[in-house]
Amino acid sequence: MKTEQTLDNNNTPQTIRIGVLGFGGLGQAAARVIAPKREMILVAAADKGGYAYSVEGLDVQASIKAYQSQGSVGYLEPAGTISNNSIEDLLASNHPVDGYFLALPNLPNDFIASVTKQFIQSGWRGVLVDAIKRTSAVEQLLAMKAELQSAGITYMSGCGATPGLLTAAAAIAAQSYAEIHQVKITFGVGIANWEAYRATIREDIAHMPGYTVDSARTMTDEEVEALLDKTNGVLTLENMEHADDVMLELAGICDRDRVIVGGVVDTRNPKKPLSTNVQITGRTFEGKISTHTFTLGDETSMAANVCGPAFGYLKAGVKLHQQGIHGLFTAAEIMPLFVK
Numbered sequence: 001m002k003t004e005q006t007l008d009n010n011n012t013p014q015t016i017r018i019g020v021l022g023f024g025g026l027g028q029a030a031a032r033v034i035a036p037k038r039e040m041i042l043v044a045a046a047d048k049g050g051y052a053y054s055v056e057g058l059d060v061q062a063s064i065k066a067y068q069s070q071g072s073v074g075y076l077e078p079a080g081t082i083s084n085n086s087i088e089d090l091l092a093s094n095h096p097v098d099g100y101f102l103a104l105p106n107l108p109n110d111f112i113a114s115v116t117k118q119f120i121q122s123g124w125r126g127v128l129v130d131a132i133k134r135t136s137a138v139e140q141l142l143a144m145k146a147e148l149q150s151a152g153i154t155y156m157s158g159c160g161a162t163p164g165l166l167t168a169a170a171a172i173a174a175q176s177y178a179e180i181h182q183v184k185i186t187f188g189v190g191i192a193n194w195e196a197y198r199a200t201i202r203e204d205i206a207h208m209p210g211y212t213v214d215s216a217r218t219m220t221d222e223e224v225e226a227l228l229d230k231t232n233g234v235l236t237l238e239n240m241e242h243a244d245d246v247m248l249e250l251a252g253i254c255d256r257d258r259v260i261v262g263g264v265v266d267t268r269n270p271k272k273p274l275s276t277n278v279q280i281t282g283r284t285f286e287g288k289i290s291t292h293t294f295t296l297g298d299e300t301s302m303a304a305n306v307c308g309p310a311f312g313y314l315k316a317g318v319k320l321h322q323q324g325i326h327g328l329f330t331a332a333e334i335m336p337l338f339v340k
């Protein structure tokens with residue numbers, strides 16, 4: 001239980017009450033990221049089989065144990081509730097939650113948009129943050145901007161690693177140039193086994209030639225394993241449909257066709273197959289062509305680079321929400337705030 005409270009700029013006591021929807025690889029990592037924070041407290045978590053809520057804060061270790069040993073946080077005693085409509089039921093319970101991190105699979109490609117509609121319809125007001133990846137998925141949320149605004153929701157979209165941290169780095173690096181020629185994101189991900197991040201891996205497979213979001217979604221675990229056996233556990237992805245492009249275009253930095261995203265994912269080795277980086281090439285006001293490169297430390301995991309920024313943007317979203325600023329924002333237009 002966390003009792004310590006921090007003071008915001010108006011000297012108002014404030015601890016941001018967080019819910020995490022989806023309690024797989026990223027959801028559990030998100031819970032572990034929040035655990036030592038003073039400014040945030042994890043009060044709610046939901047997965048496909050249930051949800052858990054505690055006004056005093058969920059016991060993170062016990063929540064992870066319930067999920068891993070029994071299949072759902074709904075089994076957590078005494079905070080858990082078993083449910084096949086966990087998100088709807090959690091919202092209907094009207095527990096006070098200031099912001100949710102949507103660590104949900106976006107399978108099908110409109111799943112997160114449909115969850116957002118549930119939030120709007122429920123009358124809940126607060127901050128939502130996602131780590132959504134596809135351009136077409138962010139576009140669905142952009143189309144809901146006015147609805148989010150009138151519902152009193154501040155939605156921060158594309159706030160993981162890519163899109164997210166790397167898109168924001170590109171937006172900052174762009175400031176040296178008068179014209180941006182190319183933004184090239186190359187990510188390396190190493191995970192010990194694909195089952196810890198099933199949705200992430202299925203969504204990555206959906207970018208491979210011959211696959212679609214729907215065909216990847218309906219693949220059985222055995223089919224995923226058979227594919228990974230053929231590639232030695234490595235997925236190589238090129239010219240991906242990644243929302244970094246629409247986010248940088250909306251932020252006025254460059255046209256979307258100047259943004260290129262690709263990467264290599266090793267599902268059998270936690271060591272990154274290459275260093276994740278973003279290269280921003282442009283022309284300065286003096287006419288020089290140059291490239292800035294921002295490279296993530298190899299020791300930082302995908303989970304660290306997704307969950308840290310997601311909560312940084314959630315904190316920024318809370319500040320906007322308190323100022324009465326609602327609607328939809330992306331990682332390329334708002335600075336994340338560091339969560340203490």
Ligand code: NAD
Nearest residue numbers: 022023024025026047048105106131160161162197199200
């Ligand atoms: P996962 O498969 O490990 O876990 C998904 C979780 O969602 C599970 O707990 C499952 O029970 C829950 N869930 C599924 N359907 C649900 C429903 N209807 N109601 C409630 N809960 C439900 O997923 P993951 O690998 O942690 O990935 C989560 C998301 O994060 C994916 O969409 C992935 O693309 C995204 N991601 C983004 C980035 C980035 O940099 N932007 C990086 C990695 C992953």
